[in-house]
Amino acid sequence: MILRVLKIAGICLGTFIACGVILWNWPTGFYTVATALGRFSSGVRLEEIIVRGIATPTLDGGSSVSLDPLQPDRTPILFLHGWGTSKEAMMSEMRWFVSTRRVIAPDMPGFGENLLHADQPALDGAGYVKWIEDFRIAANLGRVDVVGESMGGALAAAYAAAYPDSVRRIVLQSAAGLEAPKVNAFMRDVAAGKNPLLIASSSDFDRVIGLCFAKPPPIPTPFKTVLIDRAIAHLPKQREMLAALQDFLMHGNRDILGSIRAPTLILYGTGDQITDASLLNVYRDGIRNSTGILIEGAGHVIFYDAPKETFRAISAFLDSEQL
DSSP: OHHHHHHHHHHHHHHHHHHHHHHHTOHHHHHHHHHHHHHHHHTOEEEEEEETTEEEEEEEEOOOSOSSTTSOOOOOEEEEOOTTOOGGGGHHHHHHHTTTSOEEEEOOTTBTTBOOOTTSOOOOHHHHHHHHHHHHHHTTOOSEEEEEETHHHHHHHHHHHHOGGGEEEEEEESOOSSOOSSOOHHHHHHHTTOOTTOOOSHHHHHHHHHHHOSSOOOOOHHHHHHHHHHHHHTHHHHHHHHHHHHHHHHHTTTTTGGGOOSOEEEEEETTOSSSOTTHHHHHHHHSTTEEEEEETTOOSSHHHHSHHHHHHHHHHHHHOSOO
């Protein structure tokens, strides 16, 4: 009996190792399995929301319907990813709220699996803001809380200004969209006409990861291979998209902050090498009903570098009735 159990265990272990070897040497398969496991562990599922006649890949999970008849339904949270990333980048934050709210994150046009075809024009800031409203309506979200990262943070602010009745509260994480009082090396490169976030090689990928994180995450080689191959394959369109968005990302929110009525939480990390932490005061001074928190030691992706501090700040803010 023991020998039979050991034999079965050996077969299972051998099969597991073989599958691991196959996936490690099959980057696309590894990426597919890894992202599926990430969705499962985050409690979200892959859906398609039809926006303007196009199927938009979307992560969706949880429910905002209160199980307590004495408590009101809770506001859904719409997550907006940053430049060069996708809906999957927001899974770690979605996990925090999936047990109490509906959480939803689309691939915005041109990113992730929602790629623009060669004949589709790139969107500028206003184009993305209108698309977000169309997505909200198509997903039947009602009024939303919006959590945006970097480019997504800039868009969250612009969206709240353009569609105040669609938004309850917004969270701006390392938001772009304004000129920083302190100009860092990344901003000097942009001013000189360089594109520091475009990826055309493995070394470019490593450089971008170093810019984004104070504590760069370990990325398995097959996963990295898929991300680099995708970036290179879509490099011409990425250049077109960046040209269309660059003015918005640099200063598109300069004249709209006073129009934002939604209570706003502004988060930056002291180690941010892309959108400098000096932007916190610019956003806070411009948005009347806002509060700002500077997270010590965190880089551009603060929810990875400082997850506990980020969760506490966002959770307290979204659950609070007043600032």
